[in-house]
Amino acid sequence: MPELPEVEVTRQSFASRIAGAQVHSLRMGAPLRWPLGCEPQSLVGRSVLQVRRRGKYLLLDLSEGLLLVHLGMSGSLVFASSLPPAGKHDHFEMATSQGILRLNDPRRFGAVVYAPAQDAPIAHKLLGHLGVEPLEDGFSAALFYAGLQSRNAPIKQVLLAGEVVVGVGNIYASEALFMAGIRPTVKAARLSRARASKLHAAVRSVLASAVAQGGSTLRDFSNAHGQAGYFQLQANVYDRAGLPCKVCAVSIKIIKQGQRSTFFCPLCQKA
DNA sequence: AAAAGCCCCTGGATGC
DNA sequence: TGCATCCAGGGGCTTT
Numbered sequence: 001m002p003e004l005p006e007v008e009v010t011r012q013s014f015a016s017r018i019a020g021a022q023v024h025s026l027r028m029g030a031p032l033r034w035p036l037g038c039e040p041q042s043l044v045g046r047s048v049l050q051v052r053r054r055g056k057y058l059l060l061d062l063s064e065g066l067l068l069v070h071l072g073m074s075g076s077l078v079f080a081s082s083l084p085p086a087g088k089h090d091h092f093e094m095a096t097s098q099g100i101l102r103l104n105d106p107r108r109f110g111a112v113v114y115a116p117a118q119d120a121p122i123a124h125k126l127l128g129h130l131g132v133e134p135l136e137d138g139f140s141a142a143l144f145y146a147g148l149q150s151r152n153a154p155i156k157q158v159l160l161a162g163e164v165v166v167g168v169g170n171i172y173a174s175e176a177l178f179m180a181g182i183r184p185t186v187k188a189a190r191l192s193r194a195r196a197s198k199l200h201a202a203v204r205s206v207l208a209s210a211v212a213q214g215g216s217t218l219r220d221f222s223n224a225h226g227q228a229g230y231f232q233l234q235a236n237v238y239d240r241a242g243l244p245c246k247v248c249a250v251s252i253k254i255i256k257q258g259q260r261s262t263f264f265c266p267l268c269q270k271a
Numbered sequence: 272a273a274a275a276g277c278c279c280c281t282g283g284a285t286g287c
Numbered sequence: 288t289g290c291a292t293c294c295a296g297g298g299g300c301t302t303t
Binding site for chain 1: 274
């Protein structure tokens with residue numbers, strides 16, 4: 001599920017409610033992608049200072065150390081004062097003085113990992129290679145263009161890789177490329193400065209719009225209040241193979257790139 | 272250094 | 288109704 005907008009929407013839906021909370025207890029379910037990395041009991045008594053986001057990771061700063069939370073493909077968080085009994089896909093639960101934080105993740109591609117410090121090896125391994133944040137000031141058109149110059153791979157896959165810019169997943173990559181009128185198969189380094197600039201603007205626009213819509217709910221995403229998102233209703237190409245382009249009415253195409261589906265309009269995205 | 276494939280896992284949709 | 292196959296918001300790791 002979660003690309004940058006869904007992760008950010010999740011963050012916004014519980015960050016202020018959990019800030020300042022003291023950890024009372026932890027419960028782990030089935031194994032996630034990586035082990036927690038510490039004895040769960042050792043976190044009891046610490047407090048949650050704030051919740052930040054880096055790419056598709058949520059960072060829960062504790063009074064000592066931090067938790068890195070990733071939602072994988074099917075994860076979602078809920079934060080509430082009381083919750084129904086844990087189900088088979090609830091794999092992490094942290095009870096605090098201000099509510100219970102629970103991760104539900106059927107496919108278990110997600111993770112909750114403890115790092116003793118921001119610069120600890122585990123944090124560096126997971127976050128160290130990440131590109132620039134697309135919604136922050138540091139993401140300029142010039143920087144984006146420069147980042148593409150060393151990439152000979154198709155632009156769609158360069159966006160997905162997250163090493164030039166983070167947070168763009170399979171939905172928003174297709175959507176941003178449509179908005180910019182760029183064929184997903186074009187080699188990144190071959191984009192002109194002008195077209196890279198257009199894509200830069202499209203990435204920001206699509207992601208910001210998706211955050212404002214509460215993210216995309218395709219099957220199981222909801223924010224920490226349990227509310228769905230609505231961006232998918234305004235998708236121009238994603239999951240619309242064979243349907244008419246909303247701009248030119250030509251049939252939307254689907255192709256595979258790196259074992260992931262890519263959607264595009266053959267007319268609006270001519271090259 | 273960069274690119275391409277391979278997995279991890281469960282569940283829903285589709286087809287025979 | 289039952290079973291096989293394919294597909295899904297990600298990304299680290301291994302191999303070219």
